[in-house]
Amino acid sequence: MPLIGLEINDSGILAAGDSPPGLLDLDGALQESPGFALPQKKGLLVGKTAADQAHLFPRQILNRFWDQLNTEPLEQTGKYFPQNHAEIVYRHLGLIWQQLQARGDQIVMAVPSFYDREQLGLILGIAQELGMPVRGFLPLSLAAAVPVDPARMLLHLDIHLHRIEVVYLEQGEDLTVRDSATTADKGLLRLYRQWVEMIAREFTRSLTSRRDFPNFFTLIDGHDYILSVSKIRGGLFVPEWFSFRVHFDTEKKFYPITCLPFLLLQSREVRHRQLRLEDSLQ
Numbered sequence: 001m002p003l004i005g006l007e008i009n010d011s012g013i014l015a016a017g018d019s020p021p022g023l024l025d026l027d028g029a030l031q032e033s034p035g036f037a038l039p040q041k042k043g044l045l046v047g048k049t050a051a052d053q054a055h056l057f058p059r060q061i062l063n064r065f066w067d068q069l070n071t072e073p074l075e076q077t078g079k080y081f082p083q084n085h086a087e088i089v090y091r092h093l094g095l096i097w098q099q100l101q102a103r104g105d106q107i108v109m110a111v112p113s114f115y116d117r118e119q120l121g122l123i124l125g126i127a128q129e130l131g132m133p134v135r136g137f138l139p140l141s142l143a144a145a146v147p148v149d150p151a152r153m154l155l156h157l158d159i160h161l162h163r164i165e166v167v168y169l170e171q172g173e174d175l176t177v178r179d180s181a182t183t184a185d186k187g188l189l190r191l192y193r194q195w196v197e198m199i200a201r202e203f204t205r206s207l208t209s210r211r212d213f214p215n216f217f218t219l220i221d222g223h224d225y226i227l228s229v230s231k232i233r234g235g236l237f238v239p240e241w242f243s244f245r246v247h248f249d250t251e252k253k254f255y256p257i258t259c260l261p262f263l264l265l266q267s268r269e270v271r272h273r274q275l276r277l278e279d280s281l282q
Contacts, residue, residue: 004016004017004024004103004108005107005108006110010034010066010067011035011159013026013032015100017100026099027095028048033095035065035092036062037050037061037092038061039078039082046095060076062076062088066085066160068085069085069115069122097131101132106135108135108136108137111138114182123137140158141177148171149171156169160187162184162186162190163184164186168180
């Protein structure tokens with residue numbers, strides 16, 4: 001059976017294999033599995049299923065278990081909460097391996113450069129407990145990079161949910177990791193959160209400073225209007241898939257994000273109406 005390459009990045013774990021090589025389904029029919037978990041009475045949800053409910057249960061959702069892999073007790077506690085991050089990683093890898101085990105009999109894991117020996121040992125121990133035939137680890141940067149002009153500096157940028165890592169690769173006979181730097185708590189989630197907050201502020205400002213509301217819908221007196229940005233794709237905010245949503249009592253109308261500039265330019269102050277702006281991150 002072919003070798004499986006498993007890329008560990010909490011924004012979306014990927015697997016590649018088969019002949020000819022290609023991405024493999026590893027979370028239902030999806031080819032990536034985001035690092036989200038949600039404790040529930042019936043058990044711990046992980047991957048895409050958990051990420052899809054992140055906006056519904058913001059206090060219960062867990063998404064730092066890959067970034068801070070350890071066996072320390074969780075600060076978040078509850079009746080159905082796991083004991084530590086390693087337990088959640090066990091469940092996530094278990095979900096992935098259940099779907100991949102028929103596709104190969106050897107696994108090489110590409111892991112972030114910020115993982116230390118203890119964290120790699122935890123992953124290896126979890127993999128052995130699950131029966132995953134892990135044959136070795138290599139840095140994500142080396143797995144993704146190809147040699148270029150040796151006279152030029154080669155940098156690899158790796159973006160995770162909670163951090164961005166920059167790796168300096170030295171080019172010689174082989175590529176080697178020379179140095180790396182990481183920015184904690186400045187990853188994709190923070191980027192998306194700031195982007196949504198910026199849109200919310202601009203929309204609120206425009207509602208109180210403009211006079212012409214879009215003529216393709218009409219506001220009705222006495223109703224509560226909710227303006228929000230939809231969450232799509234694993235509970236993450238994906239810019240190209242944003243939609244602008246307006247609820248009219250029981251009626252719903254949807255506008256793509258491309259309509260937003262028009263809404264901002266054409267909006268007007270709405271008098272004698274209760275208007276509420278909901279940020280779906282809160």
